[in-house]
Amino acid sequence: MVQDSPTLPELIDMQIRTSGPMSVATYMGLGLTHPSKGYYKSADPLGAKGDFVTAPEISQMFGELLGFFFVNLWQQMGSPKAFTLLELGPGRGTLMADMLRVACRAEGFRDGLDLRLFETNPALIAEQNARLEPYEPKWIDAFEKVGEGPLLVVANEFFDALPIRQFVRMDTGWHERMVGLSEGRRSFGLSPTPIPASAMPEAVAGAEPNSVFEVGLANGEVMKRLAGTVSVQGGAILAVDYGYARTQTGETLQGVRQHRYADVLDAPGETDLSAHVDFEALGTVAANAGLAVQPLATQGQFLTRLGINERAGALSAANPAAAGDIAAAKARLVAPEQMGNLFKAFCAASPGLMPQGFAP
Template identity: 75%
Template structure:
């Protein structure tokens, strides 16, 4: 007798909704992205031209090399500690960290003190990270507090945008949480009938117009809080580069991406990437509560320019003239306003007394 087919992730989501009622956007995102067996980030390699999107480290080695300068500069500002942790959240294929370490390990004593931790859950990506980073003795961790006792330097490129968000919609009698339910067998958006008092939301959105959408990244805030508490105690800095906005505001930014194009958020759960713009003001408020200095938010273009992207592009072009056109195109893609230059921001929260390069 043939075995019954295993339930798919859409089946599981539908079963949960039928049993418990509509689920929050955050719960839906969590299942779609990180379900232990069927989540998007647990299975396929989403990166590159054959995947769903391309990140900055895949565009040019210069991106990681400049962050390598940022890392070693901070390490030196801290007195070149003989033991420190460098942690990357969501390291992809290991490309960014390989480029970082190629530069940073030129500094005397850096590699000797390095404790490399990688926060990753995708088996296929872990294998690629191992292939690129094995000489540096990486350790893969599943918790943010699994670090050494020395200073902690955190790198997170396009990580916070993939953490679950909750959405609230302004109605006539207050805010209502957006939920996901079923219409027949199809997933659909709806609103919780229970209003949330206007005063429960931040002051900046209390006068929002009817039908406005407000997104709250509780998971992102919790990640930042845990990291900030460790850095506050042990010293160090947190760098995150992502697309987002400077100040807390209304606006619907949840999106699905597949094969380098936009996709319906509710289509093919577990098979498409889901993300939302990062509220950097909210992250900064969390970090500041732990005693860290939150440095002025920079566009990706200004951050890379201050780190020397123009000079690095020229140097590589002189060393390899046949690659000059490609190098110029990569530099433009990273910094032009109509590409990644202004949509993506660089955020840094650091121990008092540190002056992170790229932010001044």
């Protein structure tokens, strides 16, 4: 008799019983990217049938404006005859398809393009290939696997899904939050060993008791690798995600399942887990690698400066019957009470480049 393999929740519980409580980062990593049972390995999380809808799925305008953004940078670099365009977490390929529909109108862009996609979900890779096959994409599993020319990177809602560690301020100092078992159920607890105050950034030195500080070590490592390559080969990194401009305390880890908030401990492997991005920390890593970090912009500011109002007007004029839908999609992307203020646009580029959409 063949027994069914353990589910991911069973595997996590067994690991806790065997090795003791695990960090929030370890739990997130297993829940999202377990080789066979992780959330991003086993399903298509996007769209109405998934758990969330991203900006490219809302309107073609988002990708078209980013296509203009990268063409402008490519031209500023002298229109190199060989360059890499890399997307991290490309979803269904919608963003890149919209970007390249615009960007490849620029003479020489398509000829020099080496398209790389960082993706691990087999179902999404198939969709990406269906949309992007004419551009001969290559899938990579390491950030160093790019060509020798300039590197242009786009990451939309990628950094928020990388694992974080959480620390809680107690009377005895900072203690790491762990995931353990209580009466057979997964629950949060604290490591008994305090973290030296000197290990924490100055920004949280005066934190109140019970404050939570989240550290995105994986975010920093990804940015370090990418920025190191860009600093040598030239180029830019654009990240659009929800997060905060300055390092601060605050608990932002959340779970989403079927478009509703869900308990992050309830169903690992079936729940999208994410946390707000610390853009100041990302900027410090990029600057240390020698890149010029642009002033952080909200998504609304960024898209407006790139011309979303004009693009929406042109689309409405070409298709008057869809004008209402176009206006609604634009509002969802830029209105402060929708995605406009919550999401931020971050850019680090080779010194001398002037990325569009950011304040001088």
